[in-house]
Every structure is written in C-alpha cells, then in structure tokens.
Amino acid sequence: MSNDSTSRFQAGQTGLIVRIPNAELAVRAWRERFDPSAQAGVPAHVTVLCPFLDESRIDARVCSALADMLGSHRAFDLQFESCGRFPGVLYLAPEPDTQLRRLTEVIADRWPEAPPYGGQFAEIVPHLTVADGQDDALLDEIEGELISKLPFTSRGLIS
Numbered sequence: 699m700s701n702d703s704t705s706r707f708q709a710g711q712t713g714l715i716v717r718i719p720n721a722e723l724a725v726r727a728w729r730e731r732f733d734p735s736a737q738a739g740v741p742a743h744v745t746v747l748c749p750f751l752d753e754s755r756i757d758a759r760v761c762s763a764l765a766d767m768l769g770s771h772r773a774f775d776l777q778f779e780s781c782g783r784f785p786g787v788l789y790l791a792p793e794p795d796t797q798l799r800r801l802t803e804v805i806a807d808r809w810p811e812a813p814p815y816g817g818q819f820a821e822i823v824p825h826l827t828v829a830d831g832q833d834d835a836l837l838d839e840i841e842g843e844l845i846s847k848l849p850f851t852s853r854g855l856i857s
Contacts, residue, residue, distance in 0.1 A: 712756060713748030714805065716798065717741050718826055720852035721778065721790065725828050728840050732829035744792055744824050746801050750812050767804055771797065779849040781841045782825060788837040789825035798824035
C-alpha cells in the first residue's frame with residue numbers, strides 16, 4: 699500500500715531537523731518509496747520541531763535566536779541500533795535521545811505557537827522515519843532488511 703501524501707506538506711511550512719547523513723545508505727531507497735518527506739526532497743533526519751514557523755515569519759531575528767539557542771548545545775553523536783513503530787510507521791530510534799528531546803523543548807518553549815507535532819502528541823519521540831502510511835507486512839519486510847545495516851553512528855547536522 700503506497701501512500702502519496704506529499705500534499706500533507708503545506709506551502710510556507712517550515713521545520714527544524716537534524717540531518718543524519720550516515721543513514722542515507724541504509725534508508726534512502728525505502729524513504730524514497732515510502733516516506734513523503736523524502737519524496738518532498740528532505741534528507742534522512744530526526745525532526746526537532748515541525749511544523750515550525752511559517753516561512754513568512756522567518757527573519758533575521760528568528761535566525762539569530764535559533765543560532766544562539768543551537769550554539770549553546772554541544773555537538774553530539776547518535777547511535778542507531780534498533781527500529782521502532784508508530785501505527786503505519788517504521789523508524790530508526792536514535793540513542794541517546796536526550797539532547798534531541800531537549801532541543802525540541804527549548805525551541806518549543808521559545809516559540810510556544812509552534813508546539814511539537816503541531817500539538818497532536820503529548821510525548822516527544824525522536825525518530826528517523828523510514829516508511830510512513832504502510833501496512834505491517836511491508837514494515838516487517840523493511841525492518842528485516844534494515845536490521846542487517848545496523849548499528850551505525852552519526853554526528854547530527856542541524857538544519
């Protein structure tokens with residue numbers, strides 16, 4: 699069951715992500731087929747905050763505030779050793795995820811009008827989506843292949 703849901707991304711919508719370049723080899727083919735964000739041109743990543751502010755609100759002050767906030771956090775490595783699931787979604791679980799959670803909290807506190815996940819979910823669960831909107835049988839197949847490519851470590855690049 700393929701899901702062509704790139705339309706869920708609205709014009710002007712922004713997000714803050716940590717790019718995970720080392721994941722590309724393991725996940726690119728699956729993401730290109732089954733992750734709408736990849737189909738929209740977004741690289742392998744862990745979302746920090748999406749949706750963020752509308753692009754019309756991104757100005758020098760917002761960029762400066764983000765730079766200050768992000769500059770106060772030390773660089774960190776993430777280990778990807780296992781997969782996780784949400785309904786219809788397969789993802790890679792980053793460990794440790796404490797710094798990712800903290801980044802989300804700090805930015806959401808600064809811009810309360812941009813709650814994590816648009817306020818849809820109470821818990822922040824950092825993850826790298828591999829497939830979205832698929833049935834369990836396909837997610838099982840993808841996970842079986844991914845397991846052979848784990849673990850790997852990546853230094854996150856904030857975008």
